[in-house]
Amino acid sequence: MSNIRFEQIEGKSLGFYVLVAGLGILVLAALGSMYYMEHHGHFVTGMSNRIVWGMPHVFALFLIVAASGALNVASISSVFGKKIYKPLSRLSGLVALSLLAGGLMVLVLDLGRPDRLIVAMTEYNFKSIFAWNIILYNGFFVIVAIYLWMMFERRMNKFSQKLGMVAFVWRLVLTTGTGSIFGLLVARHTYDAMIMAPKFVVMSFSFGLAFYLLILMASYKWTDRKLGDIIVNRLANLLGVFVAAVLYFAIVFHLGNIYLAENNNVEMILFSMDSIYTNLFWYGQIILGSIVPLILIYHPATKGNRSILGLASMLVIIGGFIQMYVLIIGGQAYPLEMFPGKEILEGYGGIVSYTPSLPEIILGVGGIALALIAVTFLIKFLPFLPESLADEVSNPHHKS
Numbered sequence: 001m002s003n004i005r006f007e008q009i010e011g012k013s014l015g016f017y018v019l020v021a022g023l024g025i026l027v028l029a030a031l032g033s034m035y036y037m038e039h040h041g042h043f044v045t046g047m048s049n050r051i052v053w054g055m056p057h058v059f060a061l062f063l064i065v066a067a068s069g070a071l072n073v074a075s076i077s078s079v080f081g082k083k084i085y086k087p088l089s090r091l092s093g094l095v096a097l098s099l100l101a102g103g104l105m106v107l108v109l110d111l112g113r114p115d116r117l118i119v120a121m122t123e124y125n126f127k128s129i130f131a132w133n134i135i136l137y138n139g140f141f142v143i144v145a146i147y148l149w150m151m152f153e154r155r156m157n158k159f160s161q162k163l164g165m166v167a168f169v170w171r172l173v174l175t176t177g178t179g180s181i182f183g184l185l186v187a188r189h190t191y192d193a194m195i196m197a198p199k200f201v202v203m204s205f206s207f208g209l210a211f212y213l214l215i216l217m218a219s220y221k222w223t224d225r226k227l228g229d230i231i232v233n234r235l236a237n238l239l240g241v242f243v244a245a246v247l248y249f250a251i252v253f254h255l256g257n258i259y260l261a262e263n264n265n266v267e268m269i270l271f272s273m274d275s276i277y278t279n280l281f282w283y284g285q286i287i288l289g290s291i292v293p294l295i296l297i298y299h300p301a302t303k304g305n306r307s308i309l310g311l312a313s314m315l316v317i318i319g320g321f322i323q324m325y326v327l328i329i330g331g332q333a334y335p336l337e338m339f340p341g342k343e344i345l346e347g348y349g350g351i352v353s354y355t356p357s358l359p360e361i362i363l364g365v366g367g368i369a370l371a372l373i374a375v376t377f378l379i380k381f382l383p384f385l386p387e388s389l390a391d392e393v394s395n396p397h398h399k400s
């Protein structure tokens with residue numbers, strides 16, 4: 001792999017400036033939406049005293065979970081010793097940090113009072129999983145930043161494997177902590193299950209790799225650099241495994257809830273009746289986000305086609321977002337059991353409706369735009385991308 005050379009992209013084309021301008025406009029629109037919601041209050045959103053985590057939280061947690069998984073490519077190289085992935089490690093770390101920055105931007109700006117973040121950063125309640133997540137997010141930034149520096153600095157390359165192991169363990173803990181936010185909410189039958197922790201870990205592998213694949217293929221296609229089939233096909237197979245694992249955890253989670261008498265009612269109401277959550281779960285999460293991508297990745301007629309792989313990756317992202325929506329919004333829509341054994345006739349009974357407002361959606365999209373603009377700028381000014389990833393370069397044992 002010694003013949004791998006890293007170079008910046010030129011970034012002088014009209015398409016590059018149009019991309020940056022478009023992403024910049026979305027970021028500015030997100031800031032404007034934040035100001036609008038902060039100035040007028042959250043009553044201008046679709047949130048209520050029943051739905052307190054709205055569309056921005058869906059975007060934020062989706063990006064945070066994907067950020068952890070985007071580092072998986074670098075982990076495969078440094079932790080598991082797969083040298084063919086080593087040239088991809090720099091971009092893996094960059095995508096991970098960028099997605100986390102975008103997710104945290106949405107999360108902070110959705111607080112209503114972003115300045116209150118100072119309280120969360122200076123006064124810790126170590127019994128709160130939210131407080132632990134603040135530590136985990138900050139630690140992820142520091143560890144991955146140092147990990148990237150060791151990749152860039154030739155003298156420090158020998159230490160990158162050890163720090164890669166630290167980063168690997170840290171991101172597993174981070175995603176476990178994010179999943180535990182829901183797994184430890186015992187008041188809600190839709191969340192109360194510690195399988196949420198490993199489920200979020202597997203979800204991160206799938207969402208993060210889908211983002212990484214799209215950015216990798218787009219970067220090489222738009223800069224006319226060679227990207228061999230060996231690396232792309234390996235990443236495609238890996239994506240298929242992760243998508244299947246996410247589907248498996250979804251099946252186990254919901255079958256377990258059906259089996260448990262205390263959770264049977266919520267499963268029947270949310271996922272077997274004609275509601276927005278039912279349709280999103282079956283048509284969006286299961287079919288569009290899981291089954292169709294698996295068919296596109298593994299079917300002989302479409303296997304190896306990069307355009308189809310790009311479509312499959314996009315469907316995984318869309319399906320993953322829908323999964324987070326069903327989990328977060330649908331989980332709150334089902335009423336709390338305020339008085340066990342009693343039926344509530346008015347007020348908090350029944351499934352509540354939620355319609356996200358335009359500012360909420362724009363704020364969330366702005367988080368994705370921030371992540372993408374960070375990647376775009378940094379690959380222009382720093383050598384994150386190998387000059388060539390042709391088969392004969394990335395795999396010395398390749399036979400043409």
